[in-house]
Amino acid sequence: MKICPKCGKENSDQALFCENCGYEFAKTESLKRNQGSNLQEMGQAPAAKRSNGSKWFIIGGVALLAVIVGVGFAVANRSTNEAAPTTTVSSSSVDTSKYDDIIAEAKELTINGEYKKSNLKLSRISASDLGKNEFSAIADEVDELTEKNEEGLKQADDKEAAQKAQETERPDVTTSGSSSAFSGDYAKWANTYYFYYSQTSQRQSALTIGANGSVTQKNVNGTQYFGKATITSASGDVLSYETNEQYPSDMPDTKLINPNVQITVAWDGGGTQIYYGYLSYSSRLALTDGVSKNDGVNEVWIS
Known part of the structure; x- marks a missing residue:
């Protein structure tokens, strides 16, 4: 049975028009079809929207993951790049001037x-x-x-x-019982001495004896002699001058002295010379060779 939507009259299923008011049932069916189509479309729309939403959610998630991975790589590269300067700084910070x-x-x-x-x-x-x-x-x-x-x-x-x-090779330098080292009681004889009184043809000016026995004689004309000295104890009497004056202008008197030491010098140019050392009355160290010359003494030296 068809019920007329306009007047509510019942009609047969095959009726195209309402028997009471003449309403055309084809409009009602067309409306129903349209409503059904609309309802179907409305029912599918949320699904499409849901499908599109899921798709964008997935795309967004992938993009976010890509961003996170990219940031991770950037941080890792930055850490790696920063590590190298640290080594360089450490190397350049070494203090090479400390020595x-x-x-x-x-x-x-x-x-x-x-x-x-x-x-x-x-x-x-x-x-x-x-x-x-x-x-x-x-x-x-x-x-x-x-x-x-x-x-x-x-x-x-x-x-x-x-x-x-x-x-x-110099047996005269290493005489038995002698010592080339001016040490101990002999140390004071390692000194510088000056020629006491010059006579004709005398040219010596200064005599220096080192603690190791080295000898240097300076002459008035600027030349020098070199040698090596040994020292021993001495006894007996030898000739010398009275050495009370500092710089005598006239020949001083001669006298015999009892020496304390004997100093033997071997000259580099050849030959040897012996000096006898004693303490003068003026408390100065004196050396004499004990050889007489022109009513005086050949060589006398005073410290």
């Missing part, structure tokens, strides 16, 4: 011929530091100074060996 004073002091010692002290000074530099690239300049200076020190020490050893060989 400057030691190098300067060692150089001065080497120049002054104190080679052993220079090597001891250089030994204060850390060997581990010298193996580092930052200290390559310091290592070069240490090597150069060490080489100079070793050469200087070798030359000193060679010189000492030559001196010992020369002394061995």
Whole structure:
């Protein structure tokens, strides 16, 4: 049965128009179809929207994940890039000037011929530091100074060996019971002496005896003689001057003295000479050769 939507009259299912008011049922069916279509579309719309929403949610999630991953890589790269400067800063912060004073002091010692002290000074530099690239300049200076020190020490050893060989060849210098070292009771005789009274043809001016026995005689004309001295005790009487005056203008009186020591000088140019040492009345050290000359004494020296 069809019920007319306009008047409510019942009609047969096959009726195209209402028997009461003439309402056309085709409009009602068309409206129902349209409403059904609309309802169907309305029912599908949320699904489409939900589908589109899910799609954008997924896209947004992927994009967010990509952003997070990108930030992670950026932070990691930044950390890696920042690590390298840290190493550079650490390397550049090494104080390579901390050994400057030691190098300067060692150089001065080497120049002054104190080679052993220079090597001891250089030994204060850390060997581990010298193996580092930052200290390559310091290592070069240490090597150069060490080489100079070793050469200087070798030359000193060679010189000492030559001196010992020369002394061995001079039996007059190493007389039995003598000592070449002016030490102990003999130390005061290592001194500088001046010629006491000059006679005709006398040319000596000063005589210096070192603690190691070295002898240097300076002459009036500027020349010098060199030799090596040994010292022993002495006894007996020898000829000398009265040495009470400082600088006598006239020949002083001669006298016999009892010497304390005998000093024997072997001259480098050949020959030997003996001096007898005693303490004068004026408390000065005096040397005499005891040889008479022109009513006086050949050589007398006063400290």
